[in-house]
Amino acid sequence: MADKTSSNAYWAANVRIIIISMIVWFACSFGLGILLRPALSGISVGGADLGFWFAQNGAIYVFLVLIFVYARVMNKVDKDHGVEE
Amino acid sequence: MDQFTLNLLVIGASFALYFGIAFWARAGSTAEFYAAGQGVPPVMNGMATAADWMSAASFISMAGLIAFGGYNNSVFLMGWTGGYVLLALLLAPYLRKFGKFTVPEFVGDRFYSTSARMVAVICLIVISVTYVIGQMVGVGVTFARFLEVSTTTGLLIGSAVVFAYAVFGGMKGITYTQVAQYVVLIIAYTIPAIFISLNLTGNFLPQLGLIGGYAPQGGEVSFLAKLDQVVTDLGFTAYTANTTNMLNMFLVTMSLMIGTAGLPHVIVRFFTVPKVSDARSSAGWALVFIALLYTVAPAVGSMARLNITTTFWPGAVAGETFSAPALSIAEIDSNPELAWIRNWEKTGLLAFSDKNGDGLIQYFNEPKALADAGKALAAAQKALTDAAADADKAPLEAAIVEATAARDAALAEATLGGKTLAEQGIVGNELTTVNNDIMVLANPEIAKLPGWVIALVAAGGLAAALSTAAGLLLAISSAISHDLIKGALRPDISEKGELLAARISMAFAIALATWLGLNPPGFAAQVVALAFGLAAATIFPVLMMGIGLAAATIFPVLMMGIFSTRVTKEGAIAGMIVGLIATSVYIFMYLGWFFIPGTNWLPNTPDAHWLGISPAGFGPVGALLNFAVAYVVSMMTKEPPRDVQELIQSIRVPKGAGKAVAH
Numbered sequence: 001m002a003d004k005t006s007s008n009a010y011w012a013a014n015v016r017i018i019i020i021s022m023i024v025w026f027a028c029s030f031g032l033g034i035l036l037r038p039a040l041s042g043i044s045v046g047g048a049d050l051g052f053w054f055a056q057n058g059a060i061y062v063f064l065v066l067i068f069v070y071a072r073v074m075n076k077v078d079k080d081h082g083v084e085e
Numbered sequence: 086m087d088q089f090t091l092n093l094l095v096i097g098a099s100f101a102l103y104f105g106i107a108f109w110a111r112a113g114s115t116a117e118f119y120a121a122g123q124g125v126p127p128v129m130n131g132m133a134t135a136a137d138w139m140s141a142a143s144f145i146s147m148a149g150l151i152a153f154g155g156y157n158n159s160v161f162l163m164g165w166t167g168g169y170v171l172l173a174l175l176l177a178p179y180l181r182k183f184g185k186f187t188v189p190e191f192v193g194d195r196f197y198s199t200s201a202r203m204v205a206v207i208c209l210i211v212i213s214v215t216y217v218i219g220q221m222v223g224v225g226v227t228f229a230r231f232l233e234v235s236t237t238t239g240l241l242i243g244s245a246v247v248f249a250y251a252v253f254g255g256m257k258g259i260t261y262t263q264v265a266q267y268v269v270l271i272i273a274y275t276i277p278a279i280f281i282s283l284n285l286t287g288n289f290l291p292q293l294g295l296i297g298g299y300a301p302q303g304g305e306v307s308f309l310a311k312l313d314q315v316v317t318d319l320g321f322t323a324y325t326a327n328t329t330n331m332l333n334m335f336l337v338t339m340s341l342m343i344g345t346a347g348l349p350h351v352i353v354r355f356f357t358v359p360k361v362s363d364a365r366s367s368a369g370w371a372l373v374f375i376a377l378l379y380t381v382a383p384a385v386g387s388m389a390r391l392n393i394t395t396t397f398w399p400g401a402v403a404g405e406t407f408s409a410p411a412l413s414i415a416e417i418d419s420n421p422e423l424a425w426i427r428n429w430e431k432t433g434l435l436a437f438s439d440k441n442g443d444g445l446i447q448y449f450n451e452p453k454a455l456a457d458a459g460k461a462l463a464a465a466q467k468a469l470t471d472a473a474a475d476a477d478k479a480p481l482e483a484a485i486v487e488a489t490a491a492r493d494a495a496l497a498e499a500t501l502g503g504k505t506l507a508e509q510g511i512v513g514n515e516l517t518t519v520n521n522d523i524m525v526l527a528n529p530e531i532a533k534l535p536g537w538v539i540a541l542v543a544a545g546g547l548a549a550a551l552s553t554a555a556g557l558l559l560a561i562s563s564a565i566s567h568d569l570i571k572g573a574l575r576p577d578i579s580e581k582g583e584l585l586a587a588r589i590s591m592a593f594a595i596a597l598a599t600w601l602g603l604n605p606p607g608f609a610a611q612v613v614a615l616a617f618g619l620a621a622a623t624i625f626p627v628l629m630m631g632i633g634l635a636a637a638t639i640f641p642v643l644m645m646g647i648f649s650t651r652v653t654k655e656g657a658i659a660g661m662i663v664g665l666i667a668t669s670v671y672i673f674m675y676l677g678w679f680f681i682p683g684t685n686w687l688p689n690t691p692d693a694h695w696l697g698i699s700p701a702g703f704g705p706v707g708a709l710l711n712f713a714v715a716y717v718v719s720m721m722t723k724e725p726p727r728d729v730q731e732l733i734q735s736i737r738v739p740k741g742a743g744k745a746v747a748h
Contacts, residue, residue: 030335034331046296046309047296047311048309048325056295060163061380063372064369064376085739
């Protein structure tokens, strides 16, 4: 461990990004797809409502974008903190 | 050329491809056997992970589950994909940085204890063996169906194929074979889906077709509204309706997500990429390839369901469900486009009987009162036939008269298309069996696609079953050879000796899995004997148990190992044991010990469930117990030693990740 402070700062930044990503992960599946479906039943998407679409298709698209955004952001954070491979 | 020959040709060609790849990519070292020498590019690893992950259950049964469960079964779609977010964010990069070969190895090093490693080995073997039983049964019935052999022969052929490439190829052979298997299965899945979507919605992309307009009525009505209307006309629950309890839907989805992230055979895939950053993006690529099937699945399910329903009620296609009479048996036998009905009837996945003798097949959902009265009548009739010759028949005959009266009352009560069933001379639902698996298996025939597409679906189903079985068997064999033999029993074993041990363990694991597939525990055996089909009902409780256990044991221990420096070996061991026992006991309490019917303590009904939590949704509760116990025990024990603290710091940063060391 060459530089303890910088790796602590790196870890704190990583944990912050993880928490934000987990909020998105939770919101698009458990939130829109399950818990909020009754409340959002007024918004229609092609023959059904928004919650239905998120549960059957939408959440998966959000997951995909989320992972690639996380991977990209972390590559940058790795470089900024000088811990890239 | 007949269909069987065509199936044999396409399946044979796909096997030749797998064997060729496995020979080319055979493993020469333990690093290659366990982790493909850490040289698999992230996109390719993603593809292999997708094939590893998507089993016969995903390929054959899931669309049908969604078709009949509708919105409620979206839990599988969200649950089996959301886990990859957890893998990318919480586990994969750090485990890759750790740079060893197996999940128990990480647990052993991080929790500085061989005992912790052995508890992890036990959890891994319980999870993977549970999971592999479902796969082997799947391999058996899939081979049986498409090669027209018995289930036993089918299972033996499947085992021989896996044996041939997994024992020699190890992770390296399996990985590159899985890439080919993925290509076969995704083509097989999407081609029929595209044609059906074009037919029903005019949309080339099934994902857009799902939310598109219904083409046979000019696209004015949306496809989903049409489906909802047709199925509710027949007394079924609307496809988009929400009828499940929200707590359970939440918990089952959570169980599937954290369980996916905790499945050892999925986790080890991320040990095979060259760099930490590759582990993150590889999880994304895996999800891309999984999503190609998972976003199509609801379209396949819902469209096949509308197709089947309108086949039996032809009036529904362009207008009202009851604007034309139900499908006649004469039509089934004379119209070549409907030949699939008789074909699938032979397999037992589809069954009909003209109960009222009008020559038409009326398909609808019997109201509960009618279904119960029908069962009571059948039981009374059976009692009379079974009665001994000298028995007093009068009370039995009276029972039949009573049951008939009850059924007639139910028929006078129930309506179909605005008229009572009694008025229409209908005595019950006449399409008596529609197995979930029909939705994928018969899809090409229902959509009138050519024979080679049908053969491709066969090869796709086999690819899905084989690729998952191989991945699981590798996880089991590396736990035995690397963690048990090299890690505990014979630490001084040479590289060559370990590679041999790995191959022998693999052969042993295949033999065990084959035996379990031939003699599956409990009710799985009975149902498999009854139905020729993959029968989602047989495999799903077992799969759900594997997932629930992964959620309650492996996921929490890995997460705590990475995100906490304070969790001690005592805490980790106690947590895993509590998670494993609590989850198994809760599942067995309702489904029977080892799924043996009649051994359950409580009925598997929502009223009897603790706080209304179904056995399939218990995984997150087990995980919470694991976290809580690990925390409390860790607080009471001495904190981890300095070198372990340093290990944790080092896996948290990508810098310095090298090739795995065969220590």
